[in-house]
Amino acid sequence: MELQLSTWPEVEEYLKRSKLIVIPIGSMEQHGPTGLIGTDAICPEVIAHKAGDISGVMVGPTFSVGVAQHHMSFSGSLCLRPSTMIAAMNDWANALAHHGFTKLVWFNGHGGNIATINAAFSEFYHLRNYAPANNGERVRCTLRNWWDLQGIAELCAKLYPEGHGQHATASEVAVTYSQYPERQRNDPLTPKIAPVRAPFSDAADYREKYPDGRIGSDPSLARAEDGALIVETAARSLVEEMQGLEA
Amino acid sequence: MELQLSTWPEVEEYLKRSKLIVIPIGSMEQHGPTGLIGTDAICPEVIAHKAGDISGVMVGPTFSVGVAQHHMSFSGSLCLRPSTMIAAMNDWANALAHHGFTKLVWFNGHGGNIATINAAFSEFYHLRNYAPANNGERVRCTLRNWWDLQGIAELCAKLYPEGHGQHATASEVAVTYSQYPERQRNDPLTPKIAPVRAPFSDAADYREKYPDGRIGSDPSLARAEDGALIVETAARSLVEEMQGLEA
Amino acid sequence: MELQLSTWPEVEEYLKRSKLIVIPIGSMEQHGPTGLIGTDAICPEVIAHKAGDISGVMVGPTFSVGVAQHHMSFSGSLCLRPSTMIAAMNDWANALAHHGFTKLVWFNGHGGNIATINAAFSEFYHLRNYAPANNGERVRCTLRNWWDLQGIAELCAKLYPEGHGQHATASEVAVTYSQYPERQRNDPLTPKIAPVRAPFSDAADYREKYPDGRIGSDPSLARAEDGALIVETAARSLVEEMQGLEA
Amino acid sequence: MELQLSTWPEVEEYLKRSKLIVIPIGSMEQHGPTGLIGTDAICPEVIAHKAGDISGVMVGPTFSVGVAQHHMSFSGSLCLRPSTMIAAMNDWANALAHHGFTKLVWFNGHGGNIATINAAFSEFYHLRNYAPANNGERVRCTLRNWWDLQGIAELCAKLYPEGHGQHATASEVAVTYSQYPERQRNDPLTPKIAPVRAPFSDAADYREKYPDGRIGSDPSLARAEDGALIVETAARSLVEEMQGLEA
Amino acid sequence: MELQLSTWPEVEEYLKRSKLIVIPIGSMEQHGPTGLIGTDAICPEVIAHKAGDISGVMVGPTFSVGVAQHHMSFSGSLCLRPSTMIAAMNDWANALAHHGFTKLVWFNGHGGNIATINAAFSEFYHLRNYAPANNGERVRCTLRNWWDLQGIAELCAKLYPEGHGQHATASEVAVTYSQYPERQRNDPLTPKIAPVRAPFSDAADYREKYPDGRIGSDPSLARAEDGALIVETAARSLVEEMQGLEA
Amino acid sequence: MELQLSTWPEVEEYLKRSKLIVIPIGSMEQHGPTGLIGTDAICPEVIAHKAGDISGVMVGPTFSVGVAQHHMSFSGSLCLRPSTMIAAMNDWANALAHHGFTKLVWFNGHGGNIATINAAFSEFYHLRNYAPANNGERVRCTLRNWWDLQGIAELCAKLYPEGHGQHATASEVAVTYSQYPERQRNDPLTPKIAPVRAPFSDAADYREKYPDGRIGSDPSLARAEDGALIVETAARSLVEEMQGLEA
Ligand code: NI
Ligand code: NI
Ligand code: NI
Numbered sequence A, B, C, D, E, F: 001m002e003l004q005l006s007t008w009p010e011v012e013e014y015l016k017r018s019k020l021i022v023i024p025i026g027s028m029e030q031h032g033p034t035g036l037i038g039t040d041a042i043c044p045e046v047i048a049h050k051a052g053d054i055s056g057v058m059v060g061p062t063f064s065v066g067v068a069q070h071h072m073s074f075s076g077s078l079c080l081r082p083s084t085m086i087a088a089m090n091d092w093a094n095a096l097a098h099h100g101f102t103k104l105v106w107f108n109g110h111g112g113n114i115a116t117i118n119a120a121f122s123e124f125y126h127l128r129n130y131a132p133a134n135n136g137e138r139v140r141c142t143l144r145n146w147w148d149l150q151g152i153a154e155l156c157a158k159l160y161p162e163g164h165g166q167h168a169t170a171s172e173v174a175v176t177y178s179q180y181p182e183r184q185r186n187d188p189l190t191p192k193i194a195p196v197r198a199p200f201s202d203a204a205d206y207r208e209k210y211p212d213g214r215i216g217s218d219p220s221l222a223r224a225e226d227g228a229l230i231v232e233t234a235a236r237s238l239v240e241e242m243q244g245l246e247a
């Protein structure tokens, strides 16, 4: 069930049986020469929608632009200041809490968002502790990265014993290809497996260390059918976890 | 051409031939008993993507949650504080300007966003006037509401001589049905045409005046095929306008 | 009745019979070679004070600096960032609401303020919806531009069949001359009627398009006696509208 | 010379001979049973305008609402959050600096503003130190309270050997009566001289300690003709100081 | 009693007998060629801790970085924007108020902090007036500069009849030497007594006027044993004042 | 070398040989019935100072209050909103960068700070990418938690094979006892080893799950001599890491 494809009476109805909502949260940023800029938004969105189809859980709109300062030297990358993202996530959370949602699962597709998402949760809990809005019911925010779901690491290791990588990974690229098969690309990559170097800091430093944007990955391994399998596996794990939270 | 479905080298390439990007901007808010909460995001998104398909213009990710304070008494509506929206829009605009986009067309689906979008433009121009980032090239933000495009008002008047309305309009609901035909609903509406009353102020006032959320509309008139026609017409008008801006 | 010329017991007394206050809101910005920088603050102030004299309605201090980023290439123009203006207007509104005013009429003299004023209203309603301050009584903000008052457009069309214009208009300049006759100027203007061009964006763009600051106007038509008539007409219309709001 | 009554070419001309501007800054707050809410804005405004008439110095619009949290238990008092006031003052200062003003004299009428004005100066200097806007010329902000001008303390001591007081003082009330003689009031005050107690903290505390709003004063001593003398004396001192700053 | 050296049950116990806490607040900024950058934090910290030892009053952690924009041209000086400091002080104050502290004594070591501290108090009172957090008990913030305590001015005048000065004073340097005797320095200073000039504005102006950082002082007079006497005297005065506040 | 115990010429001298500074960063929050509220600030401070003594590296003042929203139901805990902490850390970082420090090592003692510290780094890099202040040299922020230093995990496992825990750990309490032996406490704890439960969310949830504040730990195991050993080990590891960064 998608919030954006629901009517308000349907949401009202849903809230009688569940207070849980899954909010895909991603980023717009370079994903190497062959990966899509929307990769980190598309992955959690596709998995969450599949999970919604399976289980009927409510899925919110995708929070699609995150904190990607280190990718800003590659054309097309967008970035929120972390303080802006904290403000925006709190606006979303307060609105959802206002309607009675009490279990907000932020389903994340971008490692660079993790810190700011957690900071936003602290801001939310802290302000709400002083001034519990509306009915004052306890609201819980949960962060879940799609690649941490049960079964995903094993699956990726099996699919890509080498060259899975850390950014523009074979698995995330495969997920996007499964959703947008027409966007699949077969450009040769040089080197085939991108290097892994010392941690980066700012955008200039990142580009110097990773000139084509990839870290440690060979996304030419990505196949749409593998992506579909990853989505299926992730969606089932997510459903199971949501059922745990509902209990 | 969609930013989120492009690679960074494709964006870099695009920027050699055009500096223009269309950014759909909408809202998550109730649209009456039968309209979708995402209506105001879906409409500009669908039209912009169609325009992108026709013309090759770059279309950014959809800025999907806007200022909808007056809809907050209906389940599922989300809302950014205007000051948050100004901050977020400026983050997007600064990132795009950093990459060399100089014509940012915010393609809007929600009347309640217009004030804040224009305020965000002023904030952007004012700060950039004092401290022109990067290369200092002039960047122009343009607001375009989809319903104001050439030919749309006439088409709606023809399609819905009565009951088009002001919120949860027949035309916007038709556009969403054309995109999501499975979400079409045939619930009887009472009254068939919603009332139009004195201007509303806050969320409580809105709900008192418009108890089912509609203003002046009869969205039961909405047909998917009409929606498709509206999308087609709007996309062609948008393309033409963009060509004017490119010139 | 002017708030700044009242004592606190007088305000307390006033609040027993009315909850309405009119707040003139303007801008400090160039108004062409012969118009005053304070024009947009002076016009609503003069009209509101006259309306206060006629009817006894409370008139607040003038919010005199607004959003005028596009005029910043002309000496003496001031500008608030829209986010600052939203914060300041909310401070004013919260203070007035704290004392029991529930009908806040922002009486505007500057087109460039409209977007930010409406954004500020949304911010006010939204935050108050979550945490209704004090007694929680519903507070309503209204925006009224002086040039939109009943009878003004007709009067201006009659007074200035040609050359009324869009910025540094004959009518607004006439209003300032009626209040400050010693500031009347007779400098020849070239061209006599300023051009109207494509919409402007930032300050540099405005100055390029409108090198002397005027848009479409011939303020040499402005006469103090016409200004007095405009003020009189506008004040009477404002009083009538306020009586409507009071009812 | 008043900024709001000048044209932009006049300001441009002025800047060729002087970079100095005086900005009256006050407050809207109770001033006892007989004093005007606008007293602290009116006093610096009247004195500055007189000084402008004498000397030709540029006088900006009055920053009329300040920090008056402790007066908020009296009807009609307004208050900016200090953080809002810092933002707004920086917007004004940056705009003036943009045009080439380098000597900004904030001419103050409210003791409660002093802390925030000085904090705003620090914010301005600090940010400008990191990123000197525009031409990078050094800009200096000066705070001057009207009651600290040469000759004022002596004059007040002579005029009001007893009952001058600390808030709703005889002298400030006299200045307002000199400007608005029709607003003079003769209500009996009880006690004739208001008490002086331990320092106040918040609005409730202030009202408990000073139930009619006055501190230590007997404003029934205020006479319009004394006010005129104070204005004259203060204006001449201000002119002399400004000449010192110009040198 | 130090908050940071207490357990939470000890704080809970303390709050049964007292609601008062002393919070040392200082700055990190140059103090001339021989004074420590932490001088303004160390002085109130040492005195407050001594007062805590004598009387058992609770002493909070030291708020060690303040507003020192004018010292930024000297290596090692730090500075908060005033608006940041207001936010941070309000976070501290709200947390303390949440636990039941109602008498917050900010014990200051830096003249440049005074304005922002007072602005922060106004922000705190104002917001709390609208939305009294938690139990709504009245909370009072007090600012006390250590050099204003009973007996200090006299003692300094006696110890340093000449060369005490205004910045990098003999007395503050002596206090730091009493605490950190190994940091005492005997560098010759030129001139022996630093000049006093016209008021400074920004960092560049300060450095031009006071090239080695001192204002009017000869810190070579500072002796650790004098510092110990100052600390002793100040601590006893502070204890006495706190007893007055407790009464 | 401590910044707060240095003079500005000493800092200037230091910057000729190194651009690195270590900034201890902690929290004020409950650490169980026997642990000190300042534990998370004391640990990194003590270790960093020891490392500074050994190696001469510059150590900044301790950023002593962090994000501890989940501890707010225990008396004495303080908390910054994450957005405030981001602002304050950026102020510190900009000031240090202004003086020429380019390697800022934030040496952390509180797990709850990690997210906000990383968010603050992103804010810093992002803003600096658009507008590189001053000389534009690249500045790198590094986060290092003391418990992650080489050798610490092994040492703790050896010292406390059971009951080390996750909050109010035996090791962190031992470090504070080594520094403040007089604050050692021998209260019996019930249960001896605190429970570990499902992840907590807000302050009320934390207190319900962990009624005395500890998570999984038996801090009665803490011995001052063990603490000294931990400090020594950590300081040597820190020095080694800093030498790596300097290289
Ligand atoms: Ni990714
Ligand atoms: Ni709509
Ligand atoms: Ni105008």
Ligand code: NI
Residues within 6 Å of the ligand: D031, D039, D040, D109, D110, D167, D168, D169, D172
């Ligand atoms: Ni006054």
Ligand code: NI
Residues within 6 Å of the ligand: E031, E039, E040, E109, E110, E167, E168, E169, E172
């Ligand atoms: Ni000092």
Ligand code: NI
Residues within 6 Å of the ligand: F031, F039, F040, F109, F110, F167, F168, F169, F172
């Ligand atoms: Ni800890």
